[in-house]
Amino acid sequence: MKPPTPTSDAAQAPPGAADLDGIALTHALLELVPELGVVFVDQALTCRAAGGGPLSRAGDVGDLIEALRPQLVAAAMDEQVQQTRLTVADGGTLDVRVSPSRRPRGAIVILRDRPELLAERRVQEVNRRERLYQIVARHLPDSAVLLFDTELRYLLAEGPALEATGYPTTELVGRTLPQVLEPDAAERIAPIYRAVLEGRSVDVTQDLSDGRTFSLKAVPVREGGEVVAGIVVARDVSRERRLEAQLRQSQKMEAIGTLASGVAHDYNNLLMGISGCAEISLRYVGQDSRARPFLEQVLRAAKRGASLTRQLLLFSRRKEAQPTLVDVGAVVMESEKMLRSLLGESIALKVALDNADWKVRCDPGHLQQVLMNLVVWVTLLVRDDGVGMDGETLERVFEPFFTTKEVGRGTGLGLSTVYGIVKQAGGHIDIESSVGQGATFTVYLPRALGEDEGRGERTHAPAKPGGETVLVVDDEPLVRLTLRAFLEPLGYSVLEACDRAEATLVARAHEGAIDLLVSDVMLPGALGRDVEADLRPRFPRLLTVFMSAHPADALRDAGYVREDAVVLEKPFSEGRLMEEIDRILGR
Incomplete structure (x- = not known):
């Protein structure tokens, strides 16, 4: 600490002032005038009480007493008030007043920031804050930092998101909120600013007329416990x-x-x-x-x-597809005649094809179904100029059973089926539409390169011909009844069971061979393959046909059946069942 610079003037202490309790006076000054630094030093130059903001700038109290030793001694001996200035470590200057005290004997030191320097520091602090706000704002992506005063006037505005206001930063500063925003927008934002000026923090989301969404976080700025301004961080959260x-x-x-x-x-x-x-x-x-x-x-x-x-x-992407390399243009050309017939003469259909060889891997029948369902819905890029769709319709357009058609017309499965097919092929679908502007559906499918490797034939062990006994296992009585009615007229002996346990009991009670097992894949508490495993030790030549109301590919993918297992998807006809049985029996 630099030594104080004594002034030549010394003042006589006011009558009776020195008779006041010095320590009590010190505490009173600290409580009533917190912007002062106050120290009571006894006649032994020992600090008895100290506090206040400026004292922290003066450094260690012991060093302060040492620096003011001449003034302290003079005040105690001459009972005169000593005044000086003290240069502190941060380069600033404090005004110092040393007054005598008789009870107890010593001196009271009062330190105060010089008014002109205090104002200068406040200006410097404001400038520092502004620079800090500007730096922060410039590094916040899709954000802006706004500082406003009690009149809702912008004192600072920085950040890339300010383009939403239509004003450059230099023009925004100095304008009030109503001068910057449209009246309806200003009416929505003003209560937020006023709440901040009342001392509250606010966290809200606002939608702009251009469709963007902003998150606004606003907090009050206080000086001396009083709210003097508010600061807002606005962030564009539209993408989120x-x-x-x-x-x-x-x-x-x-x-x-x-x-x-x-x-x-x-x-x-x-x-x-x-x-x-x-x-x-x-x-x-x-x-x-x-x-x-x-x-x-x-x-x-x-x-x-x-x-x-x-x-x-x-739609649920759980139906088995037969994917192969498909020329998209060829499928569109093949479908064009059917689509024109479907639309009728009152609706125009324009087809524009690229000459490039674009192939995708999907089920060709599914691709035709996509085209048909989209054309039926909106009358690949499929675009119409009809009435368009509102936001609520766009959100629900791919839901099954959702339809905008009148009751009795349409199942509400057309576009949900399109959604399922496109997702199953690894693609996605976009919609652009608004009321009165028609609709555009764009289907994206991953391009496939190379040649189709084909699908291998499944092989099955040959079975003995004639006089076969079939065990039907299904927990649905109606299904068992149907299969018995299919098989018995054709000469098969039919046994029935509703689950794994009953199948085991029926097999044990049966004296002859069981040649064929026709079982549901999913049984109560077990799988059809468990029944097959139970029977095979006794009937090693047993052949199996599985059936299920679930898609076969989903069952294979989940490991519920072997990859080479024969699976009939319900509902199937008598002819389909007999075709499969004849095949695996080698007939």
Whole structure:
């Protein structure tokens, strides 16, 4: 610490001032005037009380007493007030007043910042804060830092997100909130600023008219305990909100896909019984029977139901596809005639193809279905100039059973099927639409290179011909009834079981051989392959046909059946079952 520079003036202490309790006076000054630094020093030059802001700038109290020794001694001996200035380590200067004290004997030292220097430091602090805010703002991506005063006037504005205001930084500073924003926007933002000026912190999200979304975090700026300004950090969170919305939509679609798969499974089991019983009943009625047309309608309805479940499973990406290398242009050309017939003469269809050889790996039938469903919906880039879609429709457009058509027209599965096919092929689909502006659907599929490797033929062990006994295992009585009705008229002996345990009991009670097992893949508490493993030690030449209301490829992928296992997907016809049985029996 630099030594003090004494001044030549010394003042007589006010009458009676020295008779006050010096220590009590020191504490009173510290409590009533916190901007002062106060020290009480007794006659032995020992500090008895000290505190206050400026004291910290003066350094160690012992060093301060040593620097002021001449003034302290003079005040004690002459009972005169001594005044001086003290240069401190930070380069600043403190005004010092040393007053005598009789009770106890000593002196009271009062330190005070010089007013002009205090103001200068405050200006320097404000400038430092502004520079700090500017540095921070310039390094915050998609953000802006705004400092405003009690009149909602901008004192500072920095950051790349300021383009949303339409004002450059230099023009924004000095303007008030109503001068910067449109009236409706200013009305939304002003309460936020006023809440900050009342001392509250605010964290809100605001949507702009141009579609962007901003996060606003605002806090008060205090000086001496009083709110003198507010600072706002505005960040463009539009991309984050879009990603969050896409994630929620993806999760919703995944959940709906799981639900759709479960519904399709239960529905396929019912359709197996309905279509099977209708097919069998037709066998026993004549061509002129009054019941025949009704049974035929039941069978047609069951086939339509099976088509719906296939679309549900395509949406949930759990239906087996037959992927191969497909020339997209060729599929579009092959589909064009069908699409024109589908649309009719009142709707124009324009097809523009690139001459490049673009191939993708997918099921060609699925690709045709994508084109057909999109054209039906909007009348690959498929664009129409119709009424367009609002935001709510866009969010739900790929949900199964969602339709904008009137009741009785459309199943609501067209675009959900498109979604499932495109996802299964490893692609994605975008929609651009707004009310009154039509709609554009763009399908992206990964390009495939190379040649198609083809699909290998499955081989099965030959079986003995004639007189076969079949064990049917399924927990649905209607399915067992249907299969018995399929098999017995063709000369097969049929045994039934509802689960693994019953299958074991039936096999033990049966005296002859069991040649063929027809089992559901998923049984209560077990798998069809468990039944097969139980029977094989006793019937080593046993052949197996699995059946399931779940897609075969999903079952193989999950390891529920062997890769080479024969799996019939419910519902299947009598002819399909017999075709597979004849094949594995070698006939």
